[in-house]
Amino acid sequence: MSTNSLSKRELERYDRQIRIPEIGVEGQSKLKKSRVLIVGVGGLGGVVATYLALGGVGYIRLVDDGLLELSNLNRQIPYSERDLGRIKVEAAAERLRSLNSDIMVEPVSTKITPANVDELIRDVDVVVDGLDNFETRLLINDRCVKLKKPFIHGAVHSFEGRLMTIIPGEGPCLRCLVPEPPPLQDVTPIIGPVPGVIGSLEALETIKLLTDVGTLLIGKILIFNGIDLEFTLISIAKSPSCPTCSRDL
Ligand SMILES: [Zn+2]
Numbered sequence: 001m002s003t004n005s006l007s008k009r010e011l012e013r014y015d016r017q018i019r020i021p022e023i024g025v026e027g028q029s030k031l032k033k034s035r036v037l038i039v040g041v042g043g044l045g046g047v048v049a050t051y052l053a054l055g056g057v058g059y060i061r062l063v064d065d066g067l068l069e070l071s072n073l074n075r076q077i078p079y080s081e082r083d084l085g086r087i088k089v090e091a092a093a094e095r096l097r098s099l100n101s102d103i104m105v106e107p108v109s110t111k112i113t114p115a116n117v118d119e120l121i122r123d124v125d126v127v128v129d130g131l132d133n134f135e136t137r138l139l140i141n142d143r144c145v146k147l148k149k150p151f152i153h154g155a156v157h158s159f160e161g162r163l164m165t166i167i168p169g170e171g172p173c174l175r176c177l178v179p180e181p182p183p184l185q186d187v188t189p190i191i192g193p194v195p196g197v198i199g200s201l202e203a204l205e206t207i208k209l210l211t212d213v214g215t216l217l218i219g220k221i222l223i224f225n226g227i228d229l230e231f232t233l234i235s236i237a238k239s240p241s242c243p244t245c246s247r248d249l
Helices: 008-013 024-032 043-055 088-099 117-121 134-147 193-211
Strands: 035-039 059-063 104-108 126-129 151-157 160-166 220-225 230-235
Touching (some): 008 024, 035 043, 035 117, 043 088, 043 151, 059 088, 088 104, 117 134, 126 193, 134 151, 134 160, 151 193, 160 193, 193 220
Parallel strands (some): 035 059, 035 126, 126 151
Antiparallel strands (some): 151 160, 160 220, 220 230
16 A cells, blocks of 8 residues: 555545545645645634645644634634634644644644745645735745646635636746735734635635645636625736746746
8 A cells, every 4th residue: 555545544534525625635636646835824724724624634844833812713713812822833633633642733823924934835735825915925936836736816806806726837926916015004804704715715715725626717817895795707828928928938
């Protein structure tokens, strides 16, 4: 038996998704050997991390430099009141391990900087955006393009959310759409179900990418308008002047 084969317990745990013909045992084995980096473990990243852990992604690295605050608890599902004041990635890792002890979770409590970003990205299959600022998103985007790592971008604000899947060499990158970070807001207003929707879709894109199933959101951005309940798809072209990805046009 190969090292990627599934145990009896795993076959039972993932039975409902293995029954989906597009996934099957083969797809589940791919998830088991996959390595995912989730940057930011708040409203978005907490949902992504929860679904990827439940779904059996074998190795999940969580990066965030925050401590849990009371105002996080209107939307950040991995945490409870008991975790207030704790290092978020440690509390989240504990929660994910309690949901699924068959996977590996690596908490990294650090701020992402140009000095450490490559080391965090280099050994994973995909990077998922749970961030709250475009400065770090664009740093991650640039390094993902350079290192040819897929980057699932999600962002939320108030009742609105966005989703875009970036596959280096196959479509536009985040900088094609957002050349420079917009001014940072001190506090982002947000209602919990919006990161719930976008985080779930990011997890779904990640699972599809890792199992090589379906059509990814490449060259398009999905805008979710929660207040009127509308989903809009907008095509995005690669920018010929994008300093990050134009060279491989
Ligand atoms: Zn670009």
